[in-house]
Amino acid sequence: MNVRLKDIARQAGVSEATVSRALSPSRSSMVRAETLARIRRIADALGYHHNPHAQALAIGRSAVVSLVVAYTEDYMMNVKALRLHSALLDAGLQAQIIPAQSLQDLGSAEKIAASLLLSAPMAVAIRSLATNWHLELLEDLCGILWDRGVYTLIADHHQLPSDAVPADAISTDRVRAAEAAVSHLLKLGHRCIGLLASADQTFGRIVGYRRALDEHGISERYEQPIDQYVEYAPERPYLSQAVQAGYLAAQDLLRRCPEVTALFCGSDLVAIGAMRGLANVGLSVPADVAIVGFNDEPWCSHLPVPLTTIGQPVEQLSARAAEMLRARLAGDDSPWRRELVPMPLIVRESCGQGLVGPRRWPVQEAVESS
Amino acid sequence: MNVRLKDIARQAGVSEATVSRALSPSRSSMVRAETLARIRRIADALGYHHNPHAQALAIGRSAVVSLVVAYTEDYMMNVKALRLHSALLDAGLQAQIIPAQSLQDLGSAEKIAASLLLSAPMAVAIRSLATNWHLELLEDLCGILWDRGVYTLIADHHQLPSDAVPADAISTDRVRAAEAAVSHLLKLGHRCIGLLASADQTFGRIVGYRRALDEHGISERYEQPIDQYVEYAPERPYLSQAVQAGYLAAQDLLRRCPEVTALFCGSDLVAIGAMRGLANVGLSVPADVAIVGFNDEPWCSHLPVPLTTIGQPVEQLSARAAEMLRARLAGDDSPWRRELVPMPLIVRESCGQGLVGPRRWPVQEAVESS
DNA sequence: CTGAAAGCGCTTACAG
């Protein structure tokens, strides 16, 4: 059997209560220095470990933060989840990961909460759930958890929850980022700017895109939803789907609207697909068409034409999220926070030096290819 | 406060013990049907949930399986981890993920065990830890956990533990796979076969490579360790590193040994890098050089020259691992298992129809490029 | 600064 407080108490000739105090970081100051040292020495010698269940039962909560993450096979999603986990560790919190997938099928917020509470977390951090987790479900979940005494943080969801929801929330500023991307193209002289975005990117990409056009007094829009080209079947990786979607969507759009001279793509994968698609109809980047991506995946700067894109401030978001969590657990009871982290526009070469005139080459017939 | 057994007992007019039995899947048969129904109805009405800490304290262990996974940003690693998690759920087990990274820094097996036991898992499944977790560390860990009453399963580690280690283990048969890949090339007539592998792939790739050559009575070897080109700095993704490594290694090897007509690559990423590298010195695939990859990543079949490679039997391995775990928890006390899952050779076009003669083109000077 | 005692919510022989 494992060593218990009682065993240490007996050897040290003190009560269990004293040992409990001595071995608790926050209450060890109540114990006389000499006694403290003796107890610690004996605990070490015996190889003592707290029994987390007994501790949690007595205190009323466990010491662990559950990190609910949407683990798709998508590169960016994975990186973000890993970074947030690291940040929690850095903040001195013990964290375990619950893949959202395992909760998704449960359906109701009530059932999801029940499942989460099975591991009796001290707090729950939710990292950008799959897009089919609607905001209302998430909001309900926060309410239920809060009622059961568990604090929730929503990190990097595509929408911030309403102010009334009892949870902190932090996300990247997708709208501003999209606005900056399109503004960048407008400043380079482009007037007919295509948008290749999927439905789950609606909130950020499309709103920002429209906002930038509105600001510049441009009304015509060239939006190409790529959903029709994408199947998010779980056994197929997001990667190849997105590339293929961009490949087809870019060609469709340029064929339909040959006046388009620039593309803002919902992701870098879509962007490289679009580049291939453009090449397939005889258009080159950036001479004929300028391209902006989204995410700044690591290979973006290594492309034949390095990609101008929007960066993901993963470190900042993770660090801030962890700090909010830590503060709440330490007793911070200020009003619920709603924070947005700016996303940088990273200018490389895929937008060239600016639009210098009408496109030199007409859109060719697509070559047979995949 | 939450609903407790006591609350239900009072409303139902029975003792806590009866409620406890009624609400336990395995002991509910001890309760009279009528009483059972009444208790269940009341529990539902009150929204009762077991307190996992109290339960775990009373029973002596919790109901959750900790899944320790090496979460690198590598695609294959991520996929494998996700699949194993799903398989555990499918086997009716509640599983939480502990990123190995959070344990890695602890150093000693004793400390890692202590940290793992903090969440007092019912069992621990370890999925191919990072390569710097030496087998001995892993073996020690299993021993400590076992002594503390926790069963361990080692899934997909590159080496199986020794028979004495108190744990089950299942891995893919990397050695056989490498042997099959090289045999395939030998059968196609190749005699000078290069190997591009990194140190952490040593166990499988190199052993299998040598074994195939030995079987065919060929002694000369062309091994190119790619480690020198790869830096596994945690903030850089494995992806771009591996491609670049293959790019450089292939050129180096062909320059040094121009008689080489085939390459067996440690991963598909290395393989596509190698393809680019070969193109850079004027060699084409498969006409001049045949290539075999490893992993069968989803884009392999979409390359200009679809890649012949080794497939990862992720589903089989995950399902079998989950089944072993489930059986052990159900009381299976047969001898510790050591299982290997075969990996399929997937023949596409990167090895052509066979070697038809000496290479048509000499190796050119490398073009300036990256 | 320390101890005796009650309590956290559940399970499980034991006795009926």
Next chain:
DNA sequence: CTGAAAGCGCTTACAG
């Protein structure tokens, strides 16, 4: 089939 009671290992007012 059911209940009274002890116990899992820890914490925390309360009293000294």
